[in-house]
Amino acid sequence: MSDTEGSAGERRNSLVVMCATLLSRLLGIVKARVISSVFGASGTADVINFTFNIPNNFRKLFAEGAVSAAFIPVISDGIQADPDQLERPRRLFGTLIAAQIIIFVPLSVLTALWAPEIISFISDFHEPAQRELSAQLLVWFVLFLATISIANIFAVVLQSHARFVAQAFAPLLMSLCVIFSILFLSSRLGAFSMAFGVVAGGFLQAFATYIPVRKLGYRLWPNLQFRTPDFSRLIRAWSSVAFISIILVLAQQVSYWFASALEQGSVTALSNAIIFWQTPYGIFFTAIATVLFPQLSVAFSSKDESSWNSAVCRGLENLCMFMIPSALILFFLRHEVISAVLQTGLFTAENTRMTAKVLTWYLAGMTFSACYAFLQRCCYSRKDYRLPLIVSLGVTCMDIFLTYLFIRSGLGIQSLSLAAAISQFLGFLFLYGIVLIxxxxxxxxxxxxxxxxxxxxxxxxxxxxxxxxxxxxxxxxRGSSMSNFFAVAVLGCAGLGCSFVFYRIARIDFVAAIKKNQEK
Structure with a gap:
């Protein structure tokens, strides 16, 4: 394949991932709107958001992040060594399927037996009815975790074979299932309409990604041969990244625990604020990190320090280029955006104000949070997992301490995002000083x-x-309406237009920046 063809293919793949991420974020906002419209910011909504956050966090261990970072290099080696027969990657695939069964069958049984005790330990719900509902939902949400974990294995196989369409768009099925389930089943099932939606969506996502995987010759036959070099390499790599993921999971779970002890609606406000914050963050950070991380890894492997330095500098510049205007626009329009999307049904103007309080500090720290996460990946590209682990532990401890301190000082729900912004800013400064200075x-x-x-x-x-x-x-x-939504869209486009004009005046071409990242 020529360089031109490879570059064109890379641009197409980047565009596929970016479009899918954008649609996923938009559907996430629609999903939050539906949940808020049906359940408001009530105790039931708090229970749904709190309980779903438990398996959603563990996706970082079993369905995203750690597994992907460990699996892709190993299976890619197998594909390169045997591109015709694919014996090694197919054997490793079967071993991973067996490992998933061994993990999730006992986990599902134990959750069904001990769900009330688990919820009592990790939550601070005051009402017994909330704890009971949370325990019942947790059993179903663990089934969702199992389906989504298997779906991720299929997605990683497709990525390794440079097949991006199915794995990029399949997650949309889960969001659509949740949306339609709550809209049409909540009157009969109540909070369990959410449980039905995520489990059905998880199965559909797994099915949609397995079809192209099966066409590549992979089969769902468990392989119990765990003592192979490939699986040993995978476990070593996974355990390194998993420690960091566990720290992040625990940190977010502690944040939800703090929120569950505050006034009613706090958990929902935190959950909704994270959704709005992650929309621009996820789109731009994912696009930049996805393109540059392989370049960083190749540069380090080939001992090309000049290219590595250049890629790091370019990544930090581009994160600032996209994150700063995104944060400013969303900051000044935070009430308007939240209201236009969520303020309907039982979700009131006061709930909008509460969500906006949390979102304020997430946006204030968004650029530094993105740069901090990017520097972690820079360390991974150099096969350095120890430093990010130590820094993540320090950032998490700082986050928890500051959250406790701010809550004690009377700052309420905004303590959570303020503490996160400060701690991740300090994490960025520390990594920059250690890695780059x-x-x-x-x-x-x-x-x-x-x-x-x-x-x-x-x-x-x-x-x-x-x-x-x-x-x-x-x-x-006045809440959500077509006129208000249109007004928000006009104001947002005006902000983007302002950024575009003055970027052009300052000779900062963000369109060229994307192409440069893809073509380097």
Missing amino acids: PRHGFSHAKLVKKSARILIANVPLLICGLLYVAGNFTWWE
Whole structure:
């Protein structure tokens, strides 16, 4: 394959991933709107959001992140060694299926037996009815975790074979199932309509990704031969990344525990704020990190320190380029956006204000959070897992301590996002100081100069936002409607247009930046 063909293929794959991520985030917002409309910010909504967060966090261990980071290099080696017969990757695939069965069958049984005790231990719900409902939902949500974990194995196989369409768009099925299940079954099933939706969606996602996997010659036959070199390599790699994922899981679970002890609606406010924050974060960070991480790994393997330094600098610049205007626009329109999307049914203007409080500090720290996560991947590219683990542990401890301190100081629900923003900012500073400051050849001056240009180019957007806030508009309090949604869209597009114009004036071409990342 020529370089031109490879570059074109890479651009197509990047576009597929970006479009799928965008649709996934939008459906996530629609899903949050449906949940808020049907259940409001009531105790039931708090139970649903709290309980679903448990398996959703463990996806980082069994269905995303750790498994993907460990599985892709190993199965890719097998594909390269035997591209025709695929004996090694198919054997490893069967071993992973067997491992999933061994993990999730006992886990499902134990959850069914001990769900009330688990919920009593990790939550602080005051009402017995909330704890009982949470325990019942947890059993179903663990089944969802099992289906989504198997679906992720199928997705990783497709990625390793450079098949991106099915694995990128299959997750949309889960969101659609949840949305339709709650809309049409909540009147009869109540909170269990959510449980039915996620389990059915998990099965559909697994089925949609298995079809192209089967066409590649893989079969769902468990392989109990665990003592193979490939599986041993996978377990070693997985255990390294899993420690960091466990820390992140525990940190978010502690945040939900803190939220469950605050006023009613706090868990829902936290959950909704994370959804809005992750929409721009997920789209841009995923696009940049997905393109640059392989380049960083190749540069390190080939001992090309100049290319590694250049890729790191480019990644940090591009994160600033996209994250700063995204954070500013969403910050100044946070009430309007939340209201237009969620404020209907039982979700009131007061619930919008509560969600906006949490979202405020997430947005304030969004750029540094993205840069912190990117520097972690820079460490992974150098096969350094120890430093990110130590820093993640420190950031998590700082997050928990600050959350407790701020809650004791009376800051309430916004304590959670404020603590997260501060701790991840400190994590970024620490990693930058350890990883990049001592490096010879890294152009700190170039990075500072480009970042300063980006900041200056966003000053007009900042001024426009401040002028809008000074108007003290309250039209968003009327709640969700087509006119309000249209107004939010117009204001958002105006903000994007302002950024585009002044980026052009400052000669910052973010479209060229994406192409440059893809073609390097």
